[in-house]
């Protein structure tokens with residue numbers, strides 16, 4: 540595909556996404572329909588789409604319209620490219636610019652436009668992050684780093700880097716966590732690499748790795764990952780120490796891949812559903828990696844930034860409180876409860892922790908840490924409560 544044809548494909552996909560289609564589904568459907576597109580074309584189109592979604596508001600200003608065409612025109616103007624070289628109607632390139640398009644578009648002026656945030660969210664960023672709010676919002680406009688977790692049961696980060704290099708993946712250790720490795724080249728080869736297939740590395744954000752390293756696990760403890768999903772957190776914990784590992788998720792289907800991933804990593808995890816969670820308890824540590832807005836991870840999932848509403852945020856906060864209320868009842872006397880989100884919002888983090896302690900007098904907060912949206916990690920929050 541020519542550069543222009545890739546931009547036209549991104550325009551059509553963005554129109555689908557703006558009309559409500561989930562980005563991943565739209566991209567998969569396009570790839571199936573577009574047999575002519577090679578892997579480099581697919582990657583380039585995906586990059587266009589995700590970058591336009593990260594910067595949807597500012598690109599709409601620059602391009603003069605919140606449409607696929609407006610966003611891609613805005614993207615070209617933001618990059619300082621020559622729009623006429625791409626919008627030239629040749630082959631499968633976008634049609635030439637109209638006079639109105641040529642004259643339209645303006646630099647983003649309002650804070651929400653400049654920072655690519657919905658207006659209602661600006662105060663939430665400021666309330667939670669103060670002087671760091673702007674830097675966080677700007678970081679969410681950039682591509683996320685590709686981070687690997689070295690499975691420390693098998694290899695150190697440095698050894699893992701050497702092994703992945705044989706598959707053409709260039710990576711370096713990160714200071715964010717002892718297991719963390721930052722990929723600079725060959726990210727798309729990770730899933731097919733020997734190191735990945737043998738469980739030596741997993742894809743995992745650096746802040747998640749750091750948060751799991753911050754949890755102290757007594758030898759032989761019984762540990763429950765209560766919101767396990769695909770099991771990223773329990774696998775990170777289990778790579779560090781010997782304990783009995785249990786996983787649960789309200790949506791059991793989300794744990795479907797966990798046994799395979801655990802097997803690859805040489806780790807035994809018991810997946811539990813329904814009444815079995817309490818029947819197998821109590822646990823020395825219950826981790827609640829709760830469902831949240833994901834506001835710390837929006838550079839990876841940028842559509843979520845525009846789809847979140849105040850009502851949904853309130854709903855998520857209520858779910859988080861309910862999860863904590865249930866999970867505390869599963870902790871053994873003297874045990875710990877850990878609460879984590881990949882959000883930066885106070886309502887989901889500090890306020891949620893404080894409200895939990897107010898509701899449950901026997902618990903006190905022993906540790907609170909947060910990770911900013913940074914070079915090697917997403918925004919992440921961790922509270923640990925003890926009795």
Ligand SMILES: C[S@@+](CC[C@H](N)C(=O)[O-])C[C@H]1O[C@@H](n2cnc3c(N)ncnc32)[C@H](O)[C@@H]1O
Pocket residue numbers: 765766767768769770771772773787788789790793828829830831858862
């Ligand atoms: C942030 S994700 C977990 C990610 C996972 N820990 C990982 O590292 O890949 C939150 C998970 O909580 C689950 N969940 C939602 N409501 C729940 C509830 N009431 N009880 C337990 N799990 C719940 C969701 O199905 C989702 O998989």
